[in-house]
Amino acid sequence: MTQQLALVGARIVDPGQHLDEVGWLLVRDGRIVAHGTDADALAARAAESDAPLRTVELPASWVLAPGFVDLHTHLREPGFEGKETIASGARAAARGGFTTICCMPNTNPVIDSRTTLDYVLARAKGAPAHVRPIAAISKGEDGHELSEMAELVEAGAVAFSDDGRPVHSSRLMRLALEYAAPLGVPVVEHCQDEDLVGSGVMNEGAVATMLGLRGWPAVGEEVMLARDLALVRLTGARYHAAHLSTAGSVDLIRAAKADGLPVTAEVTPHHLLLTDSWVAGERTGPLAAALAAEGITLEPGIRYDTNTKVNPPLRTAADCEALLAGLLDGTIDAIATDHAPHTQVDKDCEYGEAAFGISGLETALASLLTLAPTGKLPFETLIAALTSRPSRAWRLNAGTLEPGAAADIAIFDPDEAWTIDPERFASRGHNTPLAGLPLRGRVRMTLLDGVVVYDAADEAGKTAGTGEAVR
Numbered sequence: 001m002t003q004q005l006a007l008v009g010a011r012i013v014d015p016g017q018h019l020d021e022v023g024w025l026l027v028r029d030g031r032i033v034a035h036g037t038d039a040d041a042l043a044a045r046a047a048e049s050d051a052p053l054r055t056v057e058l059p060a061s062w063v064l065a066p067g068f069v070d071l072h073t074h075l076r077e078p079g080f081e082g083k084e085t086i087a088s089g090a091r092a093a094a095r096g097g098f099t100t101i102c103c104m105p106n107t108n109p110v111i112d113s114r115t116t117l118d119y120v121l122a123r124a125k126g127a128p129a130h131v132r133p134i135a136a137i138s139k140g141e142d143g144h145e146l147s148e149m150a151e152l153v154e155a156g157a158v159a160f161s162d163d164g165r166p167v168h169s170s171r172l173m174r175l176a177l178e179y180a181a182p183l184g185v186p187v188v189e190h191c192q193d194e195d196l197v198g199s200g201v202m203n204e205g206a207v208a209t210m211l212g213l214r215g216w217p218a219v220g221e222e223v224m225l226a227r228d229l230a231l232v233r234l235t236g237a238r239y240h241a242a243h244l245s246t247a248g249s250v251d252l253i254r255a256a257k258a259d260g261l262p263v264t265a266e267v268t269p270h271h272l273l274l275t276d277s278w279v280a281g282e283r284t285g286p287l288a289a290a291l292a293a294e295g296i297t298l299e300p301g302i303r304y305d306t307n308t309k310v311n312p313p314l315r316t317a318a319d320c321e322a323l324l325a326g327l328l329d330g331t332i333d334a335i336a337t338d339h340a341p342h343t344q345v346d347k348d349c350e351y352g353e354a355a356f357g358i359s360g361l362e363t364a365l366a367s368l369l370t371l372a373p374t375g376k377l378p379f380e381t382l383i384a385a386l387t388s389r390p391s392r393a394w395r396l397n398a399g400t401l402e403p404g405a406a407a408d409i410a411i412f413d414p415d416e417a418w419t420i421d422p423e424r425f426a427s428r429g430h431n432t433p434l435a436g437l438p439l440r441g442r443v444r445m446t447l448l449d450g451v452v453v454y455d456a457a458d459e460a461g462k463t464a465g466t467g468e469a470v471r
């Protein structure tokens with residue numbers, strides 16, 4: 001049966017159409033009908049249909065934005081269901097305001113065949129987020145033989161990547177770009193020169209030396225990015241650099257874009273906000289500085305906290321600044337979480353032995369909002385980097401409140417204070433260096449195709465809607 005839903009009274013923000021106004025938004029049959037500020041206009045639009053109208057009044061201090069789009073999510077299923085499942089990852093997405101998540105293929109089996117991709121899509125049916133699979137560049141992500149790329153795109157792959165590891169062979173990368181070009185999807189690289197990085201576990205530099213940990217140098221990322229950009233220049237194929245972490249990488253992408261190369265790039269919240277000093281328990285960098293400006297001093301963390309271990313590693317304050325500058329000037333297109341959930345066993349060990357990764361879907365918004373009051377990351381840029389910009393980069397047809405679009409919506413209170421408590425995550429991965437931090441900005445409600453899939457007013461951590469249907 002047809003239904004109509006009017007969301008009334010919140011600040012409606014959609015950077016893709018330069019929209020920022022307190023008003024109403026009307027949803028019918030899972031799609032956005034219209035938005036505006038005039039109550040009579042809402043009544044008139046609602047009267048166009050016989051369908052019953054439900055009106056939800058929202059505080060004017062709350063923000064209604066397009067549901068967030070994540071270009072980089074690890075859902076771990078099939079194969080690593082102890083870390084995450086498609087259902088639990090999608091619930092985490094809904095709690096974080098994400099309605100479209102592009103999942104990486106480093107599962108077991110790897111998403112390198114139509115069978116596995118179909119399996120992922122079947123498991124994602126009815127989940128509280130749209131799951132858009134990224135298929136592997138090489139069979140088994142072993143870097144030797146290309147996957148059946150045309151077939152995978154036909155089956156629904158939105159991009160190709162061997163993420164978790166780089167494409168070591170320049171020959172194979174060239175082939176991948178040549179095959180992907182006519183398919184209209186980007187090739188996504190995890191830039192890591194394995195010869196240079198070796199067994200590095202944290203940023204190569206003074207902190208690593210002090211802690212006695214093996215370094216993962218910035219140049220290990222930049223060398224591979226530079227190689228790839230040369231191959232993009234040769235092939236003309238669309239290319240996307242995952243999780244940029246260094247100032248030098250930002251410069252490379254900036255120059256490539258200036259030359260007109262079809263490249264896009266993403267940055268994670270943790271690379272924007274945290275530095276390698278966190279590995280030593282010293283909390284410096286943009287997040288700590290922003291909280292300090294509000295009078296909040298963070299207690300020192302623990303040394304060798306494996307929750308700070310991530311690939312690529314947390315870098316220096318100068319890198320954070322360069323990444324932010326790249327985001328602001330459009331060099332970096334999107335903020336992506338690189339949500340990488342792990343079990344406690346994966347992290348409860350020596351630093352060198354621990355798994356790389358941060359569970360990021362449920363903390364992304366609040367951590368990034370710390371920068372808003374500092375003026376360093378304008379609110380509109382932040383929302384654009386979570387919605388219209390990632391959608392445009394990969395042509396995903398998401399991240400918008402335009403009439404006719406799917407009613408995928410994130411509603412959040414940018415001022416609500418809360419303490420990060422991983423035990424309350426919907427994600428099975430509780431691995432975050434932000435545990436215990438007092439942040440502000442909380443998702444109140446998430447809608448997917450017009451259906452409320454998360455409502456913070458319900459019991460904390462539970463999602464309503466169809467999410468539970470995924471077994």
Ligand SMILES: [Zn+2]
Pocket residue numbers: 163164165190242243311312
């Ligand atoms: Zn990666």
